[in-house]
Amino acid sequence: MNEGVEWAVHSCLNLAWIGERTVPTARLAAFYELPAAYLNKQLQALARADVLASVSGPRGGFRLARPPEKITLMDVVAAIDGDEPAFRCTEIRQRGSASDPATYSKPCAIDAAMRKAELAWRRELAGQTVADVMATVERSNPGVPDKVRRWFDDTR
Amino acid sequence: MNEGVEWAVHSCLNLAWIGERTVPTARLAAFYELPAAYLNKQLQALARADVLASVSGPRGGFRLARPPEKITLMDVVAAIDGDEPAFRCTEIRQRGSASDPATYSKPCAIDAAMRKAELAWRRELAGQTVADVMATVERSNPGVPDKVRRWFDDTR
DNA sequence: GCAATTCCGGACATCTATTGTCCAGGTTGT
DNA sequence: ACAACCTGGACAATAGATGTCCGGAATTGC
Numbered sequence: 001m002n003e004g005v006e007w008a009v010h011s012c013l014n015l016a017w018i019g020e021r022t023v024p025t026a027r028l029a030a031f032y033e034l035p036a037a038y039l040n041k042q043l044q045a046l047a048r049a050d051v052l053a054s055v056s057g058p059r060g061g062f063r064l065a066r067p068p069e070k071i072t073l074m075d076v077v078a079a080i081d082g083d084e085p086a087f088r089c090t091e092i093r094q095r096g097s098a099s100d101p102a103t104y105s106k107p108c109a110i111d112a113a114m115r116k117a118e119l120a121w122r123r124e125l126a127g128q129t130v131a132d133v134m135a136t137v138e139r140s141n142p143g144v145p146d147k148v149r150r151w152f153d154d155t156r
Numbered sequence: 157m158n159e160g161v162e163w164a165v166h167s168c169l170n171l172a173w174i175g176e177r178t179v180p181t182a183r184l185a186a187f188y189e190l191p192a193a194y195l196n197k198q199l200q201a202l203a204r205a206d207v208l209a210s211v212s213g214p215r216g217g218f219r220l221a222r223p224p225e226k227i228t229l230m231d232v233v234a235a236i237d238g239d240e241p242a243f244r245c246t247e248i249r250q251r252g253s254a255s256d257p258a259t260y261s262k263p264c265a266i267d268a269a270m271r272k273a274e275l276a277w278r279r280e281l282a283g284q285t286v287a288d289v290m291a292t293v294e295r296s297n298p299g300v301p302d303k304v305r306r307w308f309d310d311t312r
Numbered sequence: 313g314c315a316a317t318t319c320c321g322g323a324c325a326t327c328t329a330t331t332g333t334c335c336a337g338g339t340t341g342t
Numbered sequence: 343a344c345a346a347c348c349t350g351g352a353c354a355a356t357a358g359a360t361g362t363c364c365g366g367a368a369t370t371g372c
Contacts, residue, residue, distance in 0.1 A: 057340025117280035124273035213369025
């Protein structure tokens with residue numbers, strides 16, 4: 001999986017803690033010392049997927065497009081990593097002299113088994129929201145939200 | 157995910173239908189017109205993982221190391237693709253001036269959420285055996301097992 | 313013992329996807 | 343008008359996946 005997913009989720013948490021205000025890419029990148037131009041690509045992808053809203057111009061930047069309870073990890077992963085399955089059946093069963101045209105019309109059982117597993121994965125991701133992850137962080141590290149807010153205020 | 161996984165599972169099915177007999181890489185590759193040397197790498201990995209047993213020398217080759225009911229898709233995927241998680245937390249939360257050493261000792265909530273989803277995926281894969289997939293194929297294509305056996309007999 | 317067959321694993325080449333940079337253009341606040 | 347900021351495309355660098363080749367060891371049949 002794309003490393004940008006990690007950047008994206010962390011950035012979503014930060015944006016959620018910050019609130020309404022828009023934050024430019026450079027600020028979000030500086031927080032974790034990430035390459036700004038590349039992080040920007042991930043944020044653009046999130047904006048295209050309507051996870052983030054973007055605002056051009058001075059005082060512009062990104063903010064969450066909806067409340068964190070309405071953003072699932074699946075939304076973020078799909079935006080960054082695409083929604084193609086990890087296992088893609090290339091139908092090798094159709095290759096070779098032993099292959100039988102009648103067989104191709106039936107679905108590939110291996111593909112079906114893999115898709116079933118991936119579906120379980122997607123369901124888990126879709127079942128966890130950004131708000132859930134925020135709550136987990138706040139439980140083990142109650143100081144984090146304030147710390148984040150202050151850092152982004154100070155360096156505004 | 158590695159394309160070799162598809163080759164590996166198909167080959168396991170074929171070996172299961174063939175039975176006790178060992179089959180050399182070249183035969184298994186010819187069945188799907190796959191590059192033999194590269195398929196051999198996947199089979200080696202399966203042998204290291206004790207999914208297949210290998211026999212050197214003339215009349216040698218590969219066969220299943222255990223009955224297909226005892227080989228899960230997770231076994232095969234882990235052998236070929238490795239058991240590193242798709243999402244790997246690089247701890248970017250530790251980077252940047254705002255990071256707090258006290259936070260690092262607590263597990264990363266994002267990592268935990270991702271691992272939870274991957275666990276569901278692994279559980280699904282571990283719940284499906286090669287025998288299960290064989291049964292699915294045989295239900296929609298009853299002729300396949302015999303066809304496979306004959307092809308490997310004829311070209312022996 | 314010898315030759316043929318086959319697995320084993322490392323070295324290497326090639327191709328593709330990921331990661332990262334840069335720039336020219338558009339939008340917006342002051 | 344100017345500066346801050348996003349957008350998207352082009353491009354380079356790197357890493358990983360894919361594929362080939364070869365020397366060595368094990369095993370079989372003669």
